[in-house]
Amino acid sequence: MVPQLEDLGDVRGKTVLVRTDFNVPMSGPDDARIIVDDFRIRAALPTINWLIERGAKVVCASHLGRPKGTPNRKYSMDPIRKRLTEFAPGVELLENLRFNAGEETNDQDFVRELVDGVDLYVNDAFGAAHRSHASIVGPPKTLPSAAGRLLQREVEVLSELRNQPKRPLVAVLGGAKISDKIGVIEALSNVVDSFVIGGGMCFTFLAAKSLPIGDSLCEADQISFCKQLLQSKVQIHLPEDIVGVDKDGNFATFGVRLPDGAKGLDIGPGSAAAFADIIMGARSVFWNGPMGMFEDDRFAAGTRTVAQAMSETQGVHGGWWW
Missing domain, CATH: 3.40.50.1260 (Phosphoglycerate kinase, N-terminal domain)
Known part of the structure; x- marks a missing residue:
């Protein structure tokens, strides 16, 4: 204890x-x-x-x-x-x-x-x-x-999910930095049925798959970690569309191949709907981190959709948002 x-x-x-x-x-x-x-x-x-x-x-x-x-x-x-x-x-x-x-x-x-x-x-x-x-x-x-x-609550939630999870168990991870989530990922990687990855950290995963990410946030020193996780047995769900700004700063929607100068700031509507379906189908869900730059209303839709799915699912919830 x-x-x-x-x-x-x-x-x-x-x-x-x-x-x-x-x-x-x-x-x-x-x-x-x-x-x-x-x-x-x-x-x-x-x-x-x-x-x-x-x-x-x-x-x-x-x-x-x-x-x-x-x-x-x-x-x-x-x-x-x-x-x-x-x-x-x-x-x-x-x-x-x-x-x-x-x-x-x-x-x-x-x-x-x-x-x-x-x-x-x-x-x-x-x-x-x-x-x-x-x-x-x-x-x-x-x-x-x-x-x-706060730490006590998170340890208790993680322990419960690790020891007696109701399956399928899904971990929804967002936020800007993978480096801030390594502890959570390592604690759950051998337990969860799948990870759902959004937020700024998803671009390091996309980069690990050799996809162009424009000027989106990327932790270059974590690409090898992402590659290892992608090659592991656990299923990884990544965005299939991205919302952000183009090279001129205009609001734009992209696929997973961002052009030069573009910056991804939220998961796209298709990805948000897909993530919601995964959450609704889970019996246990751990959520840690927003899906986008939620403080700007233009890039808050992904987080809102996930939050709505979390509120409607009948599964066990854990974690804290940001």
Whole structure:
């Protein structure tokens, strides 16, 4: 069993470092970034509020984007800190963990810096829990530690789906980055009957199949991982049409071969309908991540269709959206 908040004992008067995942979608110029969707901040509130209500001092820590180990105003936590203060006054938020190169290399000096003056550690960053980063694997070695409510829920859902799934079991995965889903994929790859892949991560899979993806998001360092998964026994459902913008920025619909300069930003209507049919035919469904850039209404249809299918299916649901 993963230790839970209750296992920390009396937290009154203690400083608790909470590793959150506040890697929220942002827009605007580098010096005036705006939060597009604050779901990930709100998702951490059950853990934060539980600690505050019991007299703890809460210090949150998160990454945002990929600043590559150096401070970058584009990835400053300032807008997130302001929003967090609205939800939970008095809670501190450290600057972007990835401004320090030691975060991604699990540098022990950076670990000591993080835990200095801290009494307890809570990991509530499900999307980053698989990473061997300083803020994930370092503090539990020296501090009493527990899973936050969000991480606890996801572990329970995954355990249930892995151990006693009702079949067919389908995992619907979206979001921008495959690297954020590796832990989920590895946990479910030998259990699910099929994966349904949408969101920005689908373009790395399409690239792995040697299909042209224009200027769509692609994690080149994850193409080999995608190829391995495509060659495995598990069935992979990828989009057959894409919605996005052409090279001139105009709204457009494409097949799976995107022209130069085009950018895919949502699954197409045909793919959304096909994915909905797969979900409706499943007895267990795990959903993690949107099907497109849902914060722009032009590219929200795929996510809405999947959400509607999830609400109508009689199967067991698990996971959290983004």
